Amino acid sequence: MKTELDYLAELAGHGRISRRAFLGRAAALGVSAAMMPALAGKAFAQTAVKGGIIKAGLQGGESTNSLDPALNLSQVTFSFGKLWGEYLVRLTPDNKLVNLIAEEIGASADAKTWTIKIRDGIEFHNGKTVGAEDVAATIERHADEKSKSGALGILKNIKGVKASGKEVIVTLGDADADFPYLMADYHLVIQPNGGKDDPNAGISAGPYKVSVNQPGVRHGGERFANYWLGDKAGHADQVEIIVINDATARLAALQGGQVQMINRVEPKVVDLVKRIAGVSIENVSGKGYYPFNMFCDTAPFDSNDLRMALKLAMDRDEMLEKILRGYGSVGNDFPINEAYPLFSADIEQRKFDPDKAAAAYKKSGHSGSIVLRTSDVAFPGAVDAAQLYQQSCAKAGIKIEIKREPGDGYWSEVWNKQPFSLSYWGGRATQDQMYSTGYVSTADWNDTRFKRPEFDKMLFTARGELDQAKRQAIYHDMAVMMRDEGGLIVPFFNQFIDAAATNKIGGYAKSPIGEMMDGYALAECWLNA
Amino acid sequence: MSSPILKLVAQRVALGILLLLAVSVLIFAGTQILPGDVAQAILGQSATPESLANLREQLGLNQPAYLRYFHWLGGVLTGDLGTAMSSGQDIATSIKGRLWNTLFLAFWAAIVAVPLAIILGLIAVRYRNGWVDKLISGLALASTSFPEFFIGYVLVYFFAVKWQIFPGISTVYDGMPFGERMQAIALPATALTLVVLAHMMRMTRAAILNVMQSAYVETAELKGLSAFNVIRKHAFPNAIAPIINVVMLNLAYLIVGVVVVEVIFVYPGMGQYLVDHVTKRDVPVVQAVGLIFAAVYISLNIIADIAAIVANPRLRHPK
Numbered sequence: 044m045k046t047e048l049d050y051l052a053e054l055a056g057h058g059r060i061s062r063r064a065f066l067g068r069a070a071a072l073g074v075s076a077a078m079m080p081a082l083a084g085k086a087f088a089q090t091a092v093k094g095g096i097i098k099a100g101l102q103g104g105e106s107t108n109s110l111d112p113a114l115n116l117s118q119v120t121f122s123f124g125k126l127w128g129e130y131l132v133r134l135t136p137d138n139k140l141v142n143l144i145a146e147e148i149g150a151s152a153d154a155k156t157w158t159i160k161i162r163d164g165i166e167f168h169n170g171k172t173v174g175a176e177d178v179a180a181t182i183e184r185h186a187d188e189k190s191k192s193g194a195l196g197i198l199k200n201i202k203g204v205k206a207s208g209k210e211v212i213v214t215l216g217d218a219d220a221d222f223p224y225l226m227a228d229y230h231l232v233i234q235p236n237g238g239k240d241d242p243n244a245g246i247s248a249g250p251y252k253v254s255v256n257q258p259g260v261r262h263g264g265e266r267f268a269n270y271w272l273g274d275k276a277g278h279a280d281q282v283e284i285i286v287i288n289d290a291t292a293r294l295a296a297l298q299g300g301q302v303q304m305i306n307r308v309e310p311k312v313v314d315l316v317k318r319i320a321g322v323s324i325e326n327v328s329g330k331g332y333y334p335f336n337m338f339c340d341t342a343p344f345d346s347n348d349l350r351m352a353l354k355l356a357m358d359r360d361e362m363l364e365k366i367l368r369g370y371g372s373v374g375n376d377f378p379i380n381e382a383y384p385l386f387s388a389d390i391e392q393r394k395f396d397p398d399k400a401a402a403a404y405k406k407s408g409h410s411g412s413i414v415l416r417t418s419d420v421a422f423p424g425a426v427d428a429a430q431l432y433q434q435s436c437a438k439a440g441i442k443i444e445i446k447r448e449p450g451d452g453y454w455s456e457v458w459n460k461q462p463f464s465l466s467y468w469g470g471r472a473t474q475d476q477m478y479s480t481g482y483v484s485t486a487d488w489n490d491t492r493f494k495r496p497e498f499d500k501m502l503f504t505a506r507g508e509l510d511q512a513k514r515q516a517i518y519h520d521m522a523v524m525m526r527d528e529g530g531l532i533v534p535f536f537n538q539f540i541d542a543a544a545t546n547k548i549g550g551y552a553k554s555p556i557g558e559m560m561d562g563y564a565l566a567e568c569w570l571n572a
Numbered sequence: 573m574s575s576p577i578l579k580l581v582a583q584r585v586a587l588g589i590l591l592l593l594a595v596s597v598l599i600f601a602g603t604q605i606l607p608g609d610v611a612q613a614i615l616g617q618s619a620t621p622e623s624l625a626n627l628r629e630q631l632g633l634n635q636p637a638y639l640r641y642f643h644w645l646g647g648v649l650t651g652d653l654g655t656a657m658s659s660g661q662d663i664a665t666s667i668k669g670r671l672w673n674t675l676f677l678a679f680w681a682a683i684v685a686v687p688l689a690i691i692l693g694l695i696a697v698r699y700r701n702g703w704v705d706k707l708i709s710g711l712a713l714a715s716t717s718f719p720e721f722f723i724g725y726v727l728v729y730f731f732a733v734k735w736q737i738f739p740g741i742s743t744v745y746d747g748m749p750f751g752e753r754m755q756a757i758a759l760p761a762t763a764l765t766l767v768v769l770a771h772m773m774r775m776t777r778a779a780i781l782n783v784m785q786s787a788y789v790e791t792a793e794l795k796g797l798s799a800f801n802v803i804r805k806h807a808f809p810n811a812i813a814p815i816i817n818v819v820m821l822n823l824a825y826l827i828v829g830v831v832v833v834e835v836i837f838v839y840p841g842m843g844q845y846l847v848d849h850v851t852k853r854d855v856p857v858v859q860a861v862g863l864i865f866a867a868v869y870i871s872l873n874i875i876a877d878i879a880a881i882v883a884n885p886r887l888r889h890p891k
Contacts, residue, residue, distance in 0.1 A: 100741065105848040106666070107658035189626045243660060257669075258659055259848055260840040261743055285743050287838045291725060295740035296838075299732040302741075451851055455608035487621060 091550060095570035097279040099559070100293045100302035104286030106259030111242035112232035113185055113192035118306055118558065119286055121229055123262045125562030126282055127168070128232030129248035131159065131178065132223055134472060134561070136554040138384050140223055144173055144233055144248070148226075154218040154507055159211040159226075165271045167235050168252045175206035180237025182213065185230060194230040196487070197476055218507030220514070224472040229562065250277030250566045261285045264565075278550070278569035297322060297542060304543040304551075304568070306558050309423060310368040313540060321546030326538045327553040330382045330470020330477075332374055333422045335415070335432070335532035338462040338492040347528055348407035354393060354532050355400035358435040362534040365431060366424040370540055374533025377525040378481065379518070382536075382555045383474050385511065387519040390526065400439035412442040416457050420450035421465040428534070429465060459490045466490060467537075472556075474518050478502050482525065491530030498524055547571055581878060588870040592863060596648075599862040600641050603855045609633055610657045610853040631657050644856060648863070654856040658849070663860050666845070671864065673744060674841035677757050678826035681764040685826075686819055689769050693776025693815075694808070698800055700781065709777070712770035724763045724836035731759055742837040760837040764830060768822040775818040779811035786810075813880035820876035828865040 103118030112124050131145040142148070146162040165173040184190060186198035203214040215222065232238075232247050245253035248271065251264025262284045266277045285302060287293040293305045294312065298319060308316055308324065317324055337344040337353065344350055359373040372380065375392055417429035426447060433443040448457045458466050471477040480486060483502055484494040498521060505517040525531065539558040543551045550568040554561040560568075611627040628634055635643075647654050653663040692712065696705040715723065732740030742756045783789060784807055792806045793799075831843030842861060849857040 105852070106845045107656065107848050107852045107854060109659040109661075111660075188622060191623050191627050191630075195623055255745070257745065257840070258661075259844065261745065285741065285838065287741060289835050289838065292728070292741055292836055292838055295728045295732050299736055299740045301739050452607040455612040 091274075091278045091569045092572045093278050093280075093569070095279050096281040096283060097304075097548065097565050097568060097570060098283045098285060098302040099304045099306075099565055100285050100287040100296045101305065101559070102286075102288050102290070102293060102307045104259050104262075104284075104288065108258035109243055110245040110253065110256055111238065112230050112234070113190060113194070113238070113242060115230055116193060119262065119284055121557070122306075122559050122562040122565070123264075123284055124229055124232055125249070126251045126264050126284075126566050127245055127247055127249045127253050129165070129173075130229075130231060131226040131233065134224070134227050134556045136552065136556065136561075138382070138556075140227065144178065145223075145226070148223045150220070150222070150509075154220050154222070154509060155215045157213045157215070157222050159213065161209050161211065162271075163209075165248050166269045167248050168246045168267055169235065171235055173233060173248055175209055175211050177235055177237060178233055179204045179206035179211045180239055181231065181233050182211070182237070184237040184239055184242075192230055194225075194228045196480055197225050197228060197471075217503070219475070220506060220509050221473045221475045225476065227472055229557075251282055254281070255283070259286055276563065276566040278567070279565070282565040284565070294542075297544060300544070300547075303548045303570075304541060304559070304564055306539075306541050308540040308542045310366075310370045310540065313368065313370060316542055321544055322542055323545040323551075324540060324542050325551055325553045326370055326540040327555050328372055328380070328382060328536060329539050329555050329557070330380065330536070331468060331539075332378060332380075332470075332533050332536045333425070333428070333465065333467050334374075334378070334491075335534070336458075336464055336466055336490045337530040337532070339530040340492040340494065341462040343407070343409045343413065344462055344530060346407045346409065348403045349409050350530060351527075352400045352404035352407060352439065352441060353413075353436070355396045355403060356436045356439040356441055357432060357532055357534055358395040359393075359534050360395070361435065362428060362431055366428045367535055367537060370538045371535040374535050375526055376529065376531055376533050377522045378468060378477050378531065378533065379474050379522055380536050382470065383477070385474060385515040385518050387515060387522065390519065390522055393526065395435065397435075397439040400436075400441065404439060404441050412444040414444045414446055414463060416446045416448050416461050416464040418448045418450050418453045418457065418465070420453050421458075422467040422537075425465045432534075459488060474521075475502065475506050478521065482529070482531075493525070493529050493531070495524070495528070543568075577878070577881065580881065581874075584874045584877060588867075588874055591870055592866055595866040596645070596859060596863055597641070599859055600637075600644075600855065603850075603853060603858055604637050606850075606853060608853060610855065612853075640855070644859060648860075653860045656849070656854055656857050658852045658854045658857075663857055667842070667860060667864065669746065670840060670842050670845045673839065674827055674830070674843070676744075676753075677760060677764070677830070677839065677841060678823065680754070680757060681761045681768070681826050682823055684761065685765040685768050685822070686772065688765070689772035689819075690776050690815065692769075693773045693780065694800075694803055696773070696777045697780045697784070697803055697807075700777075705777075709770075709774065712773045715766040716768075716770035720763060720767050720832045721836055723766050724760070724833060727759045727763055728836070740837070742839040744840065757839070760830075760833050760839055763833050763837075764826055767833075768825060772815075772818055772822055776811070776815050779814040780807045783807045783811045809883075812883045816879045816883065817876045820872045820879075824869045824872045827868050 101119050101122060105117065108120050112128060115121055115124050130143050132140050132142055135141055144162055144165055145159045147160040149158050159178065161173065161175045161178055167173060182201065182204045185192040185194045186201040200216050200219060201213055202216045205212050234247055245256060250267055250270045252267045254265045255261060255263030264282045266280050270277050287296055290307065290309050294316065296302045297305045313324055316322060337350055339345060354376055363369060363371055363373055375390060379386055381388060415429055417425050419426060429445045433445055436443045457464050468481065471480060479502060481488050481490060482493050483499045484496065501517050501521050505514045508514045541559055545551060547570060548568045549571050551564065552560055610631060611624050611633060644654065655662050656666065692708050696708045699705050728740045731738045738758045739756055742760050744753050744756050780803060789802060789806055792802045830841065831847060834841045834843040846858065846861045
């Protein structure tokens, strides 16, 4: 309840709900009447201030970036996209879907035909009104088989898109109850005519107009006067993202006052940053995780006993403590955690058990060392993690040989090519998306080669199931199957660790959906008066 | 200027152009050997076989390598560096800004470093083997021995974080006022100065000391010239050739070798631009930047050679 109340207070602070609604909903949460005025006072004292320039120093930008949202991949393009782009829907920090350009999204009874009603009176930066054709063209462009869009994978199921009046009608090949969630994907910025004329134009209907675009250096925006939600976002007159890929330089820029917020604070310096006056660490558990991937179809990992031995030989608590300094949560060998809707918390947590691991290893009949590939780029601390794992495996009598691969080329030559390697996964909006991107038989990124028709069938059934309780039960069984038979070892889920100069800015409301308040930090924070 | 010098210059320039051509072939071959291609690099972990095939087709990566090389060479000879595969931006336009930034930083670092190094070198010779000489040499060697990133971070820690005199990040952009720009590059320019200082200083010292053994220096001393005048009038002019050489080498370093400093201070120069594009296997950009770096290096070397000849009467007036 604590978090929900905090969220309400934040909403109120942002002016998203009225004082009356706030009091009503807080009462529903069981807050006593005596406490309420103080609480409401606290929330409503936080009123947005207009004006000034907010600057952020972000990791994850290259001079090779472009403005085409279809190619957005790294953190800077992600955050900048949320500043100038407007989406059909977005996810709030508590996993609820909120309509933006979409006024309403409705499904046919079989969840195969979806109708998106477009909100009236939203304007693009070029003065044009956002219409159903633009939305249809955007979806079409990203879902096109020839598209280079990062969202193509999740949109493959779309068979037809057409605009009619104020509505966009999307026809799916297979039923999908989660379709609206897909529309929150960060690539799907609504562009005039879908960006088909000029994908790099940087024109959408977001709170800021693109004023500077120097890839790998800085990106800037000026407040869009006709932004349709002008009271809720776009507080600063200007926003600027400075690309600072070096972690130390990023922190120095925050300390020196050149920027007011930064992303990706390294866990090992978090305690030091906490001591800096005026700076607060904004960490929140996300859906991202750092897996050890085994190919279920390649010897010796084709033996489930060996896979089980390797899972049991993982000392998750030690990993979490030493690699992430506690800024994360232990994993349970399936890619879902409590940040997802319909998560089942009752699945037994796997623990480090060298004796059982040794027994399983013996049963598998394998001998000799097992090669594990790692690299600095797999995730921060990946090389150390491999070494820790080598030691915990040794306690179970399993010999691991670590091969350290160069970072350059890791994603093209090692990940998804070698049978045992370290990697990272960002989370997806729903369990369905996560499983269908990485764990169904046909997925291109099935990086554990987990190919089980029963599993695919369960996923498929859950996708078309509109009864939430039944869906949750299916997801529970899938998780257990993955945990006990899959090729995935998940030592931990990570956290997004941002830092903000909270003595200078207000309104920082962290979100488990993504770093930097799911990319909205510059748009929704304000400079204190 | 006599004709042998003109002839020499023409020879050097022709050789330089030939070298550039060879360099471009080498770079191209190098980028072909690296694992992965630009399509994979652009799409990264999100690469699906379909999107890879689409992107390869669109970027013309299906053509054989030698065709792509000659296509590129034809473009360069007609002054067209092409467009970056990864971002679709015109390479010449992006490089112009970056190159200007790199030159700007190198220029100001050189303005400080070169005279400082030479003067310190002269002083060191004047008080050779005394405590002044040892102090100068010691400090200069120490600053060179520390890795660049260490010097960078130390500067950031004191000047940007503790005392907040200069900004710790040196993002510069078009239309930035000159004063602000200078303030932004203060720290990286200082770091670069410290890095190149010792090499030039030690070379100046060694070259002059070498000349100091000559008979004419002894004559000058016997004539009763003061120690400093001996160095200034007789030793320095005769030691200038090796000094110019080392200065040019260091200038080249200031332009082509500053990646680490650029990364630490987030300075938008050529180094960072090159590294980004190597990781993306963006061959046209790597080619263009490599070519520019090679051109800078070769031309500075030509200048050093010519200057050494011009400074030497025996080479200037061959029998």
